[in-house]
Amino acid sequence: MAVRRVAIDTWRENVAYLHRDCSVYRAEGFQALSKIEVRVNGQHILATVNVVDDASIVECNELGLSEDAFAQLGLENGQTVTVSPAEQPASMGALFRKIDGERLGREDFLAIVNDIAGHHYSKIELTAFVVACNRGELDREEVFFLSDAMVASGQRLDWHEPLVVDKHCIGGIPGNRTSMLVVPIVAAHGMLCPKTSSRAITSPAGTADTMEVLANVELPLEQLSEIVRDHRGCLAWGGTAQLAPADDVLISVERPLSIDSPGQMVASILSKKIAAGSTHLVLDIPIGPSAKVRSMPEAQRLRRLFEYVAHRMGLSLDVVITDGRQPVGNGIGPVLEARDVMRVLENDPRAPIDLRQKALRLAGRLIECNPDVRGGDGYGIARDILDSGRALARMQAIIAAQGSKNFDHNNPQLGSLSFEALAPFAGVVAGIDNLQIARIARLAGAPKVQGAGVDLLRKLGDAVEQGDVLYRVYAGYGADLEFARQACSRSNAYRIGAIGDVPRVFVEF
Incomplete structure (x- = not known):
């Protein structure tokens, strides 16, 4: 049959x-x-059949292929391909056993993940696997098997150094762009920190989205390696490196279903870090009323699972439990978050203190991975690197190497449309709903519209009068602004009360 590219993602x-x-x-x-x-x-691929009735999409003698399928085969329109019914994936028996609630072994997970990475599963079959692992929960040995199989599904980087560090947060806290501060600090200290980050899927910005405001993030692996060798760090999108590619496929069904079980979270994070060549990882687990983890017992259970799997995989792990009661920094959305990061690096008095302090503490813990640094000294070393301007100089070098976008944080290009959320009455900011504030920023257009998002003017414990501005919402399009305004009118994400109503904080720093 003649093949036709059908421009559907x-x-x-x-x-x-x-x-x-x-x-x-x-x-x-x-x-x-x-x-x-x-x-x-x-070459060959497996594909799921969809039927069309419009010859302008596909004619009777043609086979249409979606964007992903067409790109994998590297075809041109009109080329002749052979089609036949697909054989059932080899791992289907193991999938059915997991659906029935059975415990699977190492070879079972290797087979399943290999088929997932090879796009042999349909979305229905992927969903069945994700739901089966979520409903029955994976025991800790199964989480290790899944993590190990996901590493094996793609390439694994080797930096040929004994100490390769990384920092990761489990997510759920808007504005939490500490990685963009930690990387230049530890790289300026001389540690190797090749940071490959993800783009946002359900959040207003991922690290890669925010870094893209400053520099190119879609870099070929050869260029990425050269930047890391020259500058001891990078901040790039990980999609070009084919690291644990089965994880990216699983995420495509986990996120729409809002499934983020502990076992799948551990496998996703650790497989990516090990595939990227990390030897030491500092992991941030925020706790708060609207964070992913909402209690200390839950955080400790998750910590133990991370530590068990990391130990089995030979990764040195330092888990840090942090304050997740509210967004970190002031800006939520790529341009606003990039502004905050650059203000911290430049020691600007307008820089958000909470973002600066959290980044310094996380960088300090990474610096203490160096056996020559005494425990407790890392924070002071990180602070000196930031205050002296060495972190800024290193970040500027990394930006230049990746391809600078000439971002001016003193005059950020925000969305041309905006509105303000006002305090309904006087009191104290006693709560900020992370999920709702992130949703408002997404509806405003972030991260697709880089200048869209939410700029916070009040944080927990701040006193407000009736009519005070809590935050500003920026959008690039009228429809986005209206969607965000409607969501804000239903719930502006802020709870105004008394100082005693502010939730307690659980941190380990």
Whole structure:
């Protein structure tokens, strides 16, 4: 059949399109949602069949392929391909056993993850696996097997150094851009910190989205390696490196379902770090009423699971439990967060103190991974590096090497449309809902519109009068502004009360 590129982004799923009147579609094994094998030039992919009735999309003698499928085969429109019904993935038996609640072994997870990375599973089958692991929960040995299989599903970087450090947060706290401060601090100290980060999926910005305001983040692996060798660090998007690619496929169904079970979270984070060549990791687990983790017992259970799997995989792990009661910094959204980061690096008096302090403490813990640094001295070393301007100089060097965007944090290009959220009555800011404030920023257009987001003017414990501005919302388009305004009118994410109503903080610094 002649192949046609169908310009539809199916988000990490290979989809094939057949016209309803196509003779191939009428054959056994080619019905809607069945899987087919597409072969050309010694390559092959598996794809899920969708049926169309419009010949302008796919004609009767054509096979349409979604963006992902077309790119994998490296085709040109009109090339001839061979199609046949697909064989069932080899791991399907193991998947069915997991659905039935059985405990799986190492070889079972290797088979399942290999099929996931090879795009042999449909979205329905992926969803079945994610839900089965979530519902029955994985025991800690299974989490190790899953993590190890995910590392094996892609390439693994080797920096040929005994100490390669990284810092990661489990997420859920808007504005938490500490990585963009930790990397230049520890790199200026001489430690190797190749930071490959993700883009936002359900948050207003990922580290890669915010760094993209300052510099290019989509870098080929060769250039990335050269930058790390020259500057001891980088801040890049990890999608080009093919690190634990099965994780990216699983995330494509976990996030829409809002499934983030402890076992899957541990496997996702640790597999990415080990594949990136890290030997030492500082892990941030925030606790708060609207954070992912909401109590100290829950945080300790998660800590123990991370520590067990990390130990089995030969990764040195330092878990830090931090304040997750509210967003970190003032800005939520790529441009606003980049502004905050650069203000901290420049020791600007307008810099958010909470972002500065948290970054220094996390950087200090990483610096203490160096056996030549005495425990407790890391914070002071990190502070001296930041105050002296060495961290700023290192960040500027990394930005230049990755390709500077010439961002001016003193005149950030924010969305041209805005509105303000006002305090309904006088009192004290007694609560900020992380989930709702992130949702408002997303509805305003972040991260797709870099200048969209929320700029916080009041934090926990601040006194307010009726009519005081709590935060400003920026958007680039009228529809986005209206969606954010409607969400804000239903709940502005702030709770005004008395000073005694402010929730207690649990931190380990």
